Amino acid sequence: MNIKLLNEIKYVTKGVVVFDVIILVLLLITSMFTKSMLLGLVFGSLIALLNFRLIALSLEKSIAMPVSKAQIYTTAQYILRMTITGIVLIVSAKAQHLHILGVAIGLLSPKFVILAKTLIIDKLKRKEA
Structure with a gap:
């Protein structure tokens, strides 16, 4: 696989982990944290990363x-x-141990990471130059 593409996959994967931790902290602060929400977030994030890898391939x-x-x-x-x-x-809507909102947030996590990179980090780099 192309080195640049591989680096982008690694960057997004690390970003998704950080994003998930931030979401979990926010869930703890707002008292919305449950085991099903955690499992849903992890499940959705893993599937989103799988899809991201499939796009790259x-x-x-x-x-x-x-x-x-x-x-x-x-x-x-x-x-x-x-x-x-x-x-x-569909599985998350039917499964009792997966919160569908957690799955949806997890599925969208690479999009949020890429958007944050584009809007925030690249903007800061332009200001430094």
């Missing part, structure tokens, strides 16, 4: 393909990732 693989095959491949990969996400949400 499909991106790297599709670059080497002709355009028509790459379109079909990336569309199939997208449908696979959305199916996984849908199954996770």
Whole structure:
């Protein structure tokens, strides 16, 4: 795998862990912390990181393909990732030991990490330069 892509995956993974810890602290402060919320957050975050890794793998693989095959491949990969996400949400809605809000927050955690990086960290780097 490309070094830059691998570094980005590591950065987002570390960011998701930090994000989850921040969310857990906020849940403790607001007295909304439960075991099901913790399990939901961890489960959602793991699935989100799996999906993020699948995006990276499909991106790297599709670059080497002709355009028509790459379109079909990336569309199939997208449908696979959305199916996984849908199954996770259905399972969390039916499972008593998973809080669906925790799963949803976990599923969105890479998006929050990337958004925070783009808005906050990159903005600070521009001010320093």
